Amino acid sequence: MEPGSGLQQRRAGGGGGLDLGAGSAAGSPALSGGQARRRKQPPRPADFKLQVIIIGSRGVGKTSLMERFTDDTFCEACKSTVGVDFKIKTVELRGKKIRLQIWDTAGQERFNSITSAYYRSAKGIILVYDITKKETFDDLPKWMKMIDKYASEDAELLLVGNKLDCEVDREITRQQGEKFAQQITGMRFCEASAKDNFNVDEIFLKLVDDILKKMPLDVIRNELSNSILSLQPEPEIPPELPPPRPHVRCC
Amino acid sequence: MAAACAEMEPAAAPPSPSPAPAAAPGSGELVCAQGRNLKAVLCQRCGSRVLLPGAATFARRELLLPAMRKKAAAAAGGGGGSGGDVVREHWLVRDMFSFENVGFTRDVGNVKFLVCADCEAGPIGWHCLDDKESFYVALERVAHE
Numbered sequence: 587m588e589p590g591s592g593l594q595q596r597r598a599g600g601g602g603g604l605d606l607g608a609g610s611a612a613g614s615p616a617l618s619g620g621q622a623r624r625r626k627q628p629p630r631p632a633d634f635k636l637q638v639i640i641i642g643s644r645g646v647g648k649t650s651l652m653e654r655f656t657d658d659t660f661c662e663a664c665k666s667t668v669g670v671d672f673k674i675k676t677v678e679l680r681g682k683k684i685r686l687q688i689w690d691t692a693g694q695e696r697f698n699s700i701t702s703a704y705y706r707s708a709k710g711i712i713l714v715y716d717i718t719k720k721e722t723f724d725d726l727p728k729w730m731k732m733i734d735k736y737a738s739e740d741a742e743l744l745l746v747g748n749k750l751d752c753e754v755d756r757e758i759t760r761q762q763g764e765k766f767a768q769q770i771t772g773m774r775f776c777e778a779s780a781k782d783n784f785n786v787d788e789i790f791l792k793l794v795d796d797i798l799k800k801m802p803l804d805v806i807r808n809e810l811s812n813s814i815l816s817l818q819p820e821p822e823i824p825p826e827l828p829p830p831r832p833h834v835r836c837c
Numbered sequence: 838m839a840a841a842c843a844e845m846e847p848a849a850a851p852p853s854p855s856p857a858p859a860a861a862p863g864s865g866e867l868v869c870a871q872g873r874n875l876k877a878v879l880c881q882r883c884g885s886r887v888l889l890p891g892a893a894t895f896a897r898r899e900l901l902l903p904a905m906r907k908k909a910a911a912a913a914g915g916g917g918g919s920g921g922d923v924v925r926e927h928w929l930v931r932d933m934f935s936f937e938n939v940g941f942t943r944d945v946g947n948v949k950f951l952v953c954a955d956c957e958a959g960p961i962g963w964h965c966l967d968d969k970e971s972f973y974v975a976l977e978r979v980a981h982e
Contacts, residue, residue, distance in 0.1 A: 635934055673940040673954045674933060676886075685934050 632676065632685040636797055638790070639689045639704050641729055642714030643722040647748040650780030651714065651789065652690050679794055686790065705736035710744070710793040717747040717763070717777065718755040726766055742796045743773040746789060750779040867981055868895045874928055876981040878974060885955035886937045887979060893928035893935070900924055900963050902975060903950070927962070927973040936972070 640648045652673060672689045689704055705711070713729055715722040726745075733743065747763045749755075760777060767775035774792065778785035869875045872895050878888035904920035930936060938954035939962075947966040951974060952959030962974035 632934055669943050670940045670952060670957060671943045671949065674936045674938060675954055676937045 630683060633682040634684045634798070635687065636684060636709045636794060637687045637689065637707050638710040638712065638793060639691060639708040640712045640714060641691050641732070642746075642748075643716075643725045643729075645719070646714045646716040646722050647780045648714050649690050651712070651746070651748065651778070651786055652688055675790070677791065677794055679791060680798060682798065684794055684798075686794065688790075702736040705733065705741075706738065708737060708741055709797050710742045711737060712744050712746055712789065712793065714746045714748050715758070715763075716749050717758045718749050718752045720757045723747075723758045723762065723766075730770065740800065742793055742800065743770065744789060744793050744796075745773055745775045747775075747777040748780055750777045750784060751781045867976070874981075878928060879980040879982055880953035880956060880958055880961070881978065881980045882958040883953060883956040884980070885953050887939055887953070887961070887974065888928060888930065888935070889937055892937075893930045893974065896927050896929035896973065897925055898927060898973065900927070900973060900975070902960050902963060902978070905959065905961075905978060924975040924977060926976040928976065928979075930972040930974065931970045933972060 640651055642648050649670075652670070670690065672687055675686045675688060677684045677686060689708075691704060711733060713726065713733070715726060717723075733741075745763060745767045747758065747760070763777065764775050767773040774796065776785055776789060776792070778789055780786055867875055869891070873891045874888060874893050874895070875890060877886060877890050878893070879886055900923070901921050902924050904922060940952040940954045940957060940959070941964065942950040942952060942960070944966065949964045949966065950960035951962030951964060951972065953961060959978070961978040962972060964972045
């Protein structure tokens with residue numbers, strides 16, 4: 587992988603629609619149509635590569651946020667027994683083509699079992715709770731401790747109250763979620779339903795937009811490309827080994 | 838090293854197979870003169886865009902991919918321990934970030950299988966952790982547009 591290779595400014599920014607190439611899979615005219623016509627040239631490399639991780643307590647629907655369909659019946663070999671490790675998804679935003687490397691930490695929910703490497707290189711962190719399960723909301727401070735300890739200080743944070751489709755079973759009000767997010771500098775908040783695909787594409791676009799807005803282009807060029815995790819098996823680093831970073835976010 | 842991978846004939850295929858469209862019956866209309874994919878590579882099930890035209894080169898290599906079956910079929914068949922297909926024709930991608938959309942399974946030995954990023958249909962491809970610059974997408978497991 588050539589870290590800097592895909593990061594040239596190929597297009598001027600501005601004006602681009604918010605088309606999530608990945609999300610609108612079957613029909614994504616903005617991305618697929620335009621790209622498909624350019625057959626004489628090699629495909630335009632991505633302008634940026636960003637790593638995003640999805641964290642949260644067990645059962646909050648992290649994996650569903652990565653998926654387009656939740657009624658999957660395919661691939662017992664992959665899905666049930668092996669599971670998806672990460673995904674590459676392509677997004678077009680502000681005239682830029684952005685490759686997201688999205689890590690779903692499902693299956694590693696215990697707070698101290700997720701290696702710090704996930705956090706360190708993430709430019710975007712999606713913290714998920716289930717609006718119908720109070721305990722997943724009560725766990726949020728513990729997740730914030732992990733973020734404060736391991737994540738880059740400039741990582742964009744987005745709090746997502748998932749399972750909006752289960753409104754009748756709601757235990758956590760929207761205001762409670764908002765209030766939690768407001769206590770943390772720069773944290774955005776939204777509610778979503780991975781089941782209905784409500785707000786799911788928007789979550790990723792919002793996060794990417796925030797990351798791009800925050801970063802000067804030269805910083806993106808130099809740093810973000812190097813932040814991508816390789817496919818090396820993750821070393822099982824005990825969480826107490828890396829030095830804690832200052833707790834700047836929590837009140 | 839290569840022998841550890843789930844590969845049928847490690848010695849038969851060099852890491853950088855020369856593009857040979859003429860020697861690929863059935864795939865001729867998919868391969869350009871430079872050995873690249875003329876058409877976009879899509880998920881057969883949901884149409885998710887896996888590769889743009891020109892993003893990969895045609896390559897021959899015998900690889901064993903677990904069968905692409907529905908859960909119900911797998912259950913009826915009594916598990917899928919032996920379920921697998923030998924696939925020979927692939928799109929070879931050198932950089933993970935050349936993919937538009939793709940999912941990687943967790944490690945199976947030192948192999949990761951490639952699946953659709955949107956609906957997780959698959960496996961559609963194969964990647965050995967020993968070779969960081971080779972990602973294979975089986976022609977017969979994807980659609981072309």
